[in-house]
Amino acid sequence: MNSPIRKFFLSSGLTLSYLDFGGDHEKTMLMLHGHFGNARTFSEVAIKFGDWRVVALDQRGHGWSEHPDDKDFSRDSYLEDIFSFIQNELGGKSVTLLGHSLGGVNAYQFAARYPELVDAVIVEDVGVEIQADLSFIEKLPARCESLRKLKQSLLDVGLRSVDYFLESAFEDEQGWGLRFDRAGMAVSQQKVNGDWWADWLATSCPILLIHGMKSIFLDTQQAKKMAAIRPNTQLVLFEDCGHDVHFHDLEGFCSSIKTFLGNRS
Secondary structure, three states, X not given: OOOOEEEEEEEOOEEEEEEEEEOOOOOEEEEEOOOOOOHXXXXXXXXXXXXXXXXXXXXXXXXXXXXXXXXXXXXXXHHHHHHHHHHHHOOOOOEEEEEEOHHHHHHHHHHHHOHHHEEEEEEEOOOOEEOOOOHHHHHOOOOEOOHHHHHHHHHHOOOOOHHHHHOOEEEEOOEEEEOOOHHHHHHHHHHHXXXXXXXXXXXXXXXXXXXXXXXXXXXXXXHHHHHHHOOOXXXXXXXXXXXXXXXXXXXXXXXXXXXXXXXXX
């Protein structure tokens, strides 16, 4: 697989970005990062799937994609962005969706709305009964004079997965900052919060649910229930991982996905 190519497309008046990792396969895997992430979040995962066409979005308000001026982070808007991408950049071909956290919710909700465009879904560590608060992120400074101070600012607000956030770091003439829309993240999470059992159960496509048992965002009891009551669902538990399974156990994460996809061949 060659180095990814950054490309852009329009969705509802926003210029959104994505990385095209290429790959030689008639089927496409579309990767969706979580809050604060970007298309490169899954870079190490993407190279493990060279026999697939792999693409990854910078979802609205993240990475190189524009931030909506009106803080439109609604469920409908995220899903419309995915639809626009598939229609305009992939020619309307169906995809396998891989989503982490926010991206996981977007993936299974998109499948519920557009089942004809989804072959399978891989959900990394997010549930269907969601209640979280990301307002703490607004305490971060807009810029820091050094990367070291940016890292310290993340630690000061109590974050543990600092490396995950630093994947969104950038430098400009004002100093070091983070690419995501800081004020928008709290709004986005408010729109994600809720009870989404109806969406989870609305589809019949194969779903792989990957859960880190040390996660603070999804409890194991809920993960087991999600797999138990939805047909055609496989659950893989990672006992020593937290929310970012792909970061803490890359090989195990990719192996689980390959087994899941291989069983569908």
